[in-house]
Amino acid sequence: MARTALVTGGSRGIGAAISKALKAEGYNVAATYAGNDEAAAKFTKETGIATYKWNVADYDESKAGIEKVEAEVGAIDIVVANAGITRDAPFHKMTPEQWHQVIDTNLTGVFNTVHPVWNGMRERKFGRVIVISSINGQKGQFAQVNYAATKAGDLGIVKSLAQEGARAGITANAICPGYIATEMVMAVPEKVRESIIGQIPAGRLGEPEEIARCVAFLASDDSQFINGSTISANGAQFFV
Numbered sequence: 001m002a003r004t005a006l007v008t009g010g011s012r013g014i015g016a017a018i019s020k021a022l023k024a025e026g027y028n029v030a031a032t033y034a035g036n037d038e039a040a041a042k043f044t045k046e047t048g049i050a051t052y053k054w055n056v057a058d059y060d061e062s063k064a065g066i067e068k069v070e071a072e073v074g075a076i077d078i079v080v081a082n083a084g085i086t087r088d089a090p091f092h093k094m095t096p097e098q099w100h101q102v103i104d105t106n107l108t109g110v111f112n113t114v115h116p117v118w119n120g121m122r123e124r125k126f127g128r129v130i131v132i133s134s135i136n137g138q139k140g141q142f143a144q145v146n147y148a149a150t151k152a153g154d155l156g157i158v159k160s161l162a163q164e165g166a167r168a169g170i171t172a173n174a175i176c177p178g179y180i181a182t183e184m185v186m187a188v189p190e191k192v193r194e195s196i197i198g199q200i201p202a203g204r205l206g207e208p209e210e211i212a213r214c215v216a217f218l219a220s221d222d223s224q225f226i227n228g229s230t231i232s233a234n235g236a237q238f239f240v
């Protein structure tokens with residue numbers, strides 16, 4: 001029987017590429033989103049992948065949403081915690097609101113996404129937890145104290161979950177993308193984007209599909225002994 005994968009923020013950007021790659025591998029896929037109904041409806045129409053709307057920052061909403069997915073699509077074997085936001089500001093201008101929004105979505109959101117599926121994975125003796133972190137969690141970034149803190153926190157989450165889940169057949173790994181050509185990055189002013197590309201030895205932005213292929217590998221049986229790892233996919237920008 002086909003395994004079921006849940007991809008948060010799976011209707012746009014990197015998440016959409018992940019949802020499509022997992023579907024192409026034969027998984028049943030459910031993708032979530034926060035509020036962009038139009039993009040989600042378009043995505044479902046184009047791909048046939050079911051989309052579900054909830055706020056990953058809210059535990060009760062996440063738990064209820066996951067229960068719905070499990071009833072309608074199947075028990076979740078693979079969870080990809082991909083939903084994320086930025087609220088950039090230099091530290092001296094960063095507001096507590098900007099700090100909390102990013103922590104609640106990118107860090108607590110991972111807890112809220114993984115916790116409701118964890119016991120089912122333990123009972124079924126199989127699970128894949130894949131968290132989309134960031135190069136900026138590895139190296140820090142100007143004006144991203146909040147974002148970098150969450151993405152570094154993701155690495156602590158997977159290393160700890162790996163140790164707790166290993167004997168139950170569950171792996172937990174993180175992918176740290178460098179700069180990928182999504183709306184999040186294309187929204188950056190062109191001059192800034194050019195200077196970013198200038199810092200990438202590969203001389204280009206990554207493509208969402210390049211991250212999706214890493215996810216597909218981590219989701220597969222072939223990756224069973226890779227646990228608690230961080231895969232850096234950044235065009236040689238930074239070596240970890």
Ligand code: NDP
Pocket residue numbers: 008009010011012013014015032033034035036037039054055056057082083084085105132133134135176177178179180181182183184185
């Ligand atoms: P996008 O902005 O293109 O898409 C973000 C997705 O997350 C959307 O589907 C959005 O839903 C969803 N989302 C945002 N907030 C919430 C929330 N509170 N609850 C539920 N869903 C939410 O992002 P990217 O594809 O660029 O990024 C995906 C991940 O990759 C993020 O974690 C990001 O930090 C990480 N990353 C991205 C890089 C890049 O270069 N793009 C580099 C390194 C890491 P909706 O459509 O409704 O808005």
